[in-house]
Amino acid sequence: MKIDVLTIFPEFFTQVFDFGIIRRAKNAGIVEIRVHDIREYAVDKHKMVDDRPFGGGDGMVLKPEPIFAAIEGLLGTSDRSAYPPGTSVVLLSPQGTPLKQPLAEQMAGVTEHLIMICGRYEGVDERVNETLITHEVSIGDYVLSGGEPAAVVVVDSLVRLLPNALGSETSALNDSFSEGLLDHPHYTRPADFRGMKVPEVLLNGNHAEIEKWRRERALEKTRSNRKDLLEGENGDT
Ligand code: 6GU
Numbered sequence: 097m098k099i100d101v102l103t104i105f106p107e108f109f110t111q112v113f114d115f116g117i118i119r120r121a122k123n124a125g126i127v128e129i130r131v132h133d134i135r136e137y138a139v140d141k142h143k144m145v146d147d148r149p150f151g152g153g154d155g156m157v158l159k160p161e162p163i164f165a166a167i168e169g170l171l172g173t174s175d176r177s178a179y180p181p182g183t184s185v186v187l188l189s190p191q192g193t194p195l196k197q198p199l200a201e202q203m204a205g206v207t208e209h210l211i212m213i214c215g216r217y218e219g220v221d222e223r224v225n226e227t228l229i230t231h232e233v234s235i236g237d238y239v240l241s242g243g244e245p246a247a248v249v250v251v252d253s254l255v256r257l258l259p260n261a262l263g264s265e266t267s268a269l270n271d272s273f274s275e276g277l278l279d280h281p282h283y284t285r286p287a288d289f290r291g292m293k294v295p296e297v298l299l300n301g302n303h304a305e306i307e308k309w310r311r312e313r314a315l316e317k318t319r320s321n322r323k324d325l326l327e328g329e330n331g332d333t
Pocket residue numbers: 187188189190192215216217233234235236237238239240241242243246
């Protein structure tokens with residue numbers, strides 16, 4: 097997968113993709129990540145990337161010209177019906193579709209080239225949305241000042257789903273949400289830490305019993321922390 101991130105704060109990303117699974121996936125050639133400064137595509141002599149909203153109101157709105165120019169530079173077109181197959185252009189914004197594991201799985205499955213545009217909280221000129229964007233995505237019902245942290249979240253959630261991104265010792269199949277439930281609790285040595293004992297069932301090597309225990313604890317954790325997942329409601333509350 098090729099990933100291009102468009103941002104007005106490229107320095108935000110200087111180290112964030114250089115750890116753990118993402119770093120390993122980059123080194124293995126599974127993903128290639130590039131970060132671009134939207135300001136470099138600004139057309140006027142002041143390199144303006146934002147401007148005051150028509151109709152009045154607080155804050156600044158990201159201008160369309162630099163974002164259109166950046167997409168044209170990357171894809172050769174700003175007509176989304178002419179994008180190469182496997183291209184996703186994502187606008188990160190609090191108005192987007194909430195990112196859930198099924199959306200991450202769908203996007204990881206079909207996207208070969210992911211372009212992410214980091215919006216500012218105040219907004220992005222709507223013509224970007226109308227013309228360039230294939231998905232508008234939010235990472236949850238709270239306000240971030242910009243889409244940059246959300247872009248990191250999207251990259252992480254997609255990259256770990258790419259074939260061979262996880263080592264053989266780990267698997268996405270057992271993750272929280274992969275079966276609509278939270279993950280079960282985990283323990284490691286020591287078996288007795290300051291008098292707090294690891295559940296006996298995990299020590300006795302009976303794999304059927306261990307599986308049963310894990311299923312029950314996953315259900316219990318989900319019931320206590322995320323009732324909505326069991327009731328089939330949306331998980332944003
Ligand atoms: Cl993608 N952007 C911003 N600015 N705020 C958010 C968000 C994104 N997702 C949740 N809150």
